[in-house]
Amino acid sequence: MTGLCKSFKFFTAGVLAFMLISSFPAHAQTIDYFDLPLAQLLGAEVVSVSKKPQKLAQSPAAVYVITGEDIIRSGVTNIPDALRMAPGVQVAQADSNSWAISIRGFNNVLAKRLLVMIDGRTIYNTLHGGVYWEAHNVAMGNIDRIEIVRGPGGSLWGANAVNGVINIIMKKSYRNQGTRITAGYGSHERGLITVNHGGSFADDKFYNVYARYFDRDNYRNLSGTSANDEWEGYRAGWRTDWGDYLSISGDIYRSGADQNFERFSLTPPFETADSETAVNKGGNITGNFRKPLENGAEVSLRTYFDYASRDENILSDERYIFDIETQYNFQPLGRHEFIAGAGVRNIRDDLAGTELTVFSPASREDFNFSGFLQDRIIIVPDEWDLTLGSKFEHNFYTGFEFQPTARLQWLPDEDQTVWASVSRAVSTPTRIERDLDITNLVVPPGLLSPTPALVTLANNKSFDSEKMIAYELGYRNRITSGLSLDAALFYNEYHDMLSVEAAGVTPVAGPPAHVLVPLVARNDQSAETYGGELVLNWNVNSEWKLTGAYSYLEVFVHAPDVLGFSQELEEDDAPAHQASIQSSWNISKTLNLDTNLYYVDSLPRFGIGDYVRLDASLGWRIHKNVRFNLVGQNLAEEAHREWDAVDSVNAAEIERSVFGNFTWEF
Amino acid sequence: MGILVNRICKILLLAGFLMLPVSAHGAWAQGDPVQLYEQKIKAGLVYNFLKSTSWPDIAQPGTEQNIKLKVCLFGGDPFDGYLLPMEGRTAQRHTITISQSISFNDIDGCRVLFVNRNEETALPELFEHLEGKSILTISDMEGFSEQGGMIELATEKDRRVHIIINKKALESAGLDIQDSLMKLAQLIE
Numbered sequence: 001m002t003g004l005c006k007s008f009k010f011f012t013a014g015v016l017a018f019m020l021i022s023s024f025p026a027h028a029q030t031i032d033y034f035d036l037p038l039a040q041l042l043g044a045e046v047v048s049v050s051k052k053p054q055k056l057a058q059s060p061a062a063v064y065v066i067t068g069e070d071i072i073r074s075g076v077t078n079i080p081d082a083l084r085m086a087p088g089v090q091v092a093q094a095d096s097n098s099w100a101i102s103i104r105g106f107n108n109v110l111a112k113r114l115l116v117m118i119d120g121r122t123i124y125n126t127l128h129g130g131v132y133w134e135a136h137n138v139a140m141g142n143i144d145r146i147e148i149v150r151g152p153g154g155s156l157w158g159a160n161a162v163n164g165v166i167n168i169i170m171k172k173s174y175r176n177q178g179t180r181i182t183a184g185y186g187s188h189e190r191g192l193i194t195v196n197h198g199g200s201f202a203d204d205k206f207y208n209v210y211a212r213y214f215d216r217d218n219y220r221n222l223s224g225t226s227a228n229d230e231w232e233g234y235r236a237g238w239r240t241d242w243g244d245y246l247s248i249s250g251d252i253y254r255s256g257a258d259q260n261f262e263r264f265s266l267t268p269p270f271e272t273a274d275s276e277t278a279v280n281k282g283g284n285i286t287g288n289f290r291k292p293l294e295n296g297a298e299v300s301l302r303t304y305f306d307y308a309s310r311d312e313n314i315l316s317d318e319r320y321i322f323d324i325e326t327q328y329n330f331q332p333l334g335r336h337e338f339i340a341g342a343g344v345r346n347i348r349d350d351l352a353g354t355e356l357t358v359f360s361p362a363s364r365e366d367f368n369f370s371g372f373l374q375d376r377i378i379i380v381p382d383e384w385d386l387t388l389g390s391k392f393e394h395n396f397y398t399g400f401e402f403q404p405t406a407r408l409q410w411l412p413d414e415d416q417t418v419w420a421s422v423s424r425a426v427s428t429p430t431r432i433e434r435d436l437d438i439t440n441l442v443v444p445p446g447l448l449s450p451t452p453a454l455v456t457l458a459n460n461k462s463f464d465s466e467k468m469i470a471y472e473l474g475y476r477n478r479i480t481s482g483l484s485l486d487a488a489l490f491y492n493e494y495h496d497m498l499s500v501e502a503a504g505v506t507p508v509a510g511p512p513a514h515v516l517v518p519l520v521a522r523n524d525q526s527a528e529t530y531g532g533e534l535v536l537n538w539n540v541n542s543e544w545k546l547t548g549a550y551s552y553l554e555v556f557v558h559a560p561d562v563l564g565f566s567q568e569l570e571e572d573d574a575p576a577h578q579a580s581i582q583s584s585w586n587i588s589k590t591l592n593l594d595t596n597l598y599y600v601d602s603l604p605r606f607g608i609g610d611y612v613r614l615d616a617s618l619g620w621r622i623h624k625n626v627r628f629n630l631v632g633q634n635l636a637e638e639a640h641r642e643w644d645a646v647d648s649v650n651a652a653e654i655e656r657s658v659f660g661n662f663t664w665e666f
Numbered sequence: 667m668g669i670l671v672n673r674i675c676k677i678l679l680l681a682g683f684l685m686l687p688v689s690a691h692g693a694w695a696q697g698d699p700v701q702l703y704e705q706k707i708k709a710g711l712v713y714n715f716l717k718s719t720s721w722p723d724i725a726q727p728g729t730e731q732n733i734k735l736k737v738c739l740f741g742g743d744p745f746d747g748y749l750l751p752m753e754g755r756t757a758q759r760h761t762i763t764i765s766q767s768i769s770f771n772d773i774d775g776c777r778v779l780f781v782n783r784n785e786e787t788a789l790p791e792l793f794e795h796l797e798g799k800s801i802l803t804i805s806d807m808e809g810f811s812e813q814g815g816m817i818e819l820a821t822e823k824d825r826r827v828h829i830i831i832n833k834k835a836l837e838s839a840g841l842d843i844q845d846s847l848m849k850l851a852q853l854i855e
Contacts, residue, residue, distance in 0.1 A: 033706040033710040034752060038711070038850060041710045041827070042850055044701065044702045044707050045701045045702075045826065046701075046702070067787050068787065174769035175770065175788060177770065177771050204766065204768070244766070244768055
């Protein structure tokens with residue numbers, strides 16, 4: 001409780017800082033330009049091209065944006081299903097409530113090295129760097145867009161932005177006015193209701209409030225019985241916007257996700273499967289403020305407080321994050337666009353281990369300090385520009401870290417862009433690698449030794465950051481007004497990656513007789529990945545849009561063997577080939593059909609073959625204010641697996657499903 | 667030592683003389699075409715549009731004195747404040763007012779809507795709200811006119827601001843722009 005009070009103090013300090021900055025003086029100007037005749041205005045030379053807030057889609061990086069409209073039209077009910085629409089993102093559904101999501105390789109449930117944010121608030125769990133996707137089931141109709149950067153974004157965003165950045169941006173309340181009720185039901189969605197209401201207090205003060213409840217059925221496991229993966233939860237929140245300059249928003253949520261786990265013993269049966277409901281609970285409050293200054297400069301400030309807890313058999317985790325960061329954009333000289341920023345993050349947690357896990361210490365408080373500087377140098381206006389920048393961070397575990405980038409962009413003509421970049425990114429150690437002891441995991445006899453093996457993991461207080469250097473090349477071309485192409489190639493080198501190593505096998509006489517296998521986490525793995533993504537957008541006509549995407553990935557891992565077992569498994573945890581065709585068609589004024597066809601290559605690590613997935617959504621505007629969506633997911637097959645080994649207790653078949661969704665706006 | 671200082675002073679003096687004609691040349695070069703901050707050019711153009719557009723419900727310019735020409739900035743001020751001095755001026759004898767509108771609901775009373783170029787994702791919903799209304803839409807967003815906007819201000823490589831007008835969009839909103847202005851614009855259907 002004291003932690004909460006402390007965070008609240010921080011938050012209040014942040015709000016006070018807002019108010020201070022708001023009192024910056026406004027600008028003065030001269031007024032002669034209104035009297036100039038038209039011809040003279042059109043003949044006037046632009047003396048200094050104003051700072052174009054560079055659109056993400058035009059930046060020298062591999063970027064894709066899923067719009068709110070894409071999300072509504074496709075009928076998806078959660079963020080992972082929406083992310084399937086982004087080329088080069090690897091989305092594999094493990095069961096009804098868990099997903100493995102990564103970009104450019106190293107996929108896993110709770111894959112780290114990916115920075116995921118909602119309105120700038122990081123939602124990956126700082127305990128291990130992965131995302132509990134089931135905890136962040138936001139109101140899909142309130143999403144403005146999802147911006148996805150493939151490749152490192154560490155120079156701007158900092159640690160964990162190694163393989164990519166996913167930023168979920170919610171609608172501003174002034175774009176979310178009126179009342180909207182969405183209710184859905186189907187073969188897998190057993191009930192989904194979202195109520196959103198937006199209004200205003202004054203001319204430029206707006207708000208919206210929402211509440212959401214959902215319940216998802218179990219899938220079947222490989223033997224045809226229930227996979228015990230039901231998912232149910234609620235979420236409620238609000239947002240207030242003061243004009244375009246200040247917003248404060250917050251949510252509370254609870255999600256219950258059923259899952260299976262194993263209990264271990266050194267005596268038969270060694271492993272016993274059990275089931276539980278993993279509960280994620282949390283709340284957050286985020287403030288965003290920006291203030292345009294003279295000559296296009298801008299200062300912005302963001303602060304948030306986030307409480308998140310998770311309770312399950314393997315551990316229980318409570319964490320409090322307070323974060324404040326400020327950014328300043330300015331053009332001191334005509335050819336330079338500077339962005340400078342600084343921030344501080346405070347993370348406190350309370351962990352309770354179980355029969356399987358021990359955290360030492362059980363509770364800790366860390367401060368991370370960061371600063372960044374970026375200069376976009378316009379070498380030849382509208383032709384060549386170079387972006388140089390770096391993030392500098394100081395964290396409790398590894399001290400000082402830097403993540404520089406250099407990005408060169410060439411615009412041969414108005415329709416083409418060529419860019420190249422070299423970046424360094426780091427993934428800083430998390431509590432899991434530094435402070436976790438696994439005490440009694442048992443491998444049944446016959447696998448490692450004739451007797452059962454007691455496997456333990458000892459914490460490694462000197463576990464270091466993982467480093468990565470990325471080389472990227474990109475090309476964009478607007479071939480005609482309706483046809484455009486976006487291609488990116490990458491080569492990534494990873495060093496000091498997490499490796500798990502055995503310190504030897506010690507026989508223990510018992511009783512019961514067993515062998516002791518102590519494992520330790522080290523930084524002895526390295527890897528190279530290369531590949532590319534190609535996206536083609538074709539507006540066939542004003543009513544029909546097609547998007548085709550293909551991505552290729554090759555992963556080479558170098559890791560020491562553990563007890564004769566290869567640890568290079570991560571070579572096979574993301575598909576080598578992925579392709580998709582997305583069609584968005586307005587059949588008439590009131591009918592639209594959106595179909596997404598995906599091909600995903602095999603995952604040899606789990607014995608999962610390649611598969612085709614077809615999702616379709618038929619939207620019908622019954623009345624000006626009423627829309628009905630009929631959504632079919634995974635229509636091509638009765639069921640298929642997307643993730644998890646056959647012997648995993650949570651392996652589930654992702655089934656074909658159909659549901660209907662009514663939206664009523666008034 | 668003294669000689670060295672002397673020489674340095676001489677060099678500096680010489681450099682000073684050399685710089686004089688250079689900067690004078692720079693000043694002269696500024697003379698011919700007007701050089702203006704981009705936002706000021708655009709603000710000036712918006713004022714010109716107000717002077718040369720006719721709205722269907724204002725039949726005779728200047729006959730109805732009470733009508734105010736409300737210019738709305740949709741999605742924040744892209745002019746860095748340089749449009750604000752236009753408030754209180756008159757165009758076709760009507761007083762101009764400026765207001766910031768960020769929600770779809772408060773665009774109804776606007777005569778002119780300047781759409782911030784960051785609002786690309788809001789365009790489909792915005793155009794839906796504008797259907798059947800006689801509101802002149804302007805933006806410096808790339809591709810605005812192609813997507814159904816009426817007037818696009820494009821800063822091209824020649825460092826000039828160009829006007830692109832979507833005639834079809836204008837006509838379907840019942841708006842009319844004087845020929846003298848249309849002649850200076852690039853028209854698309």
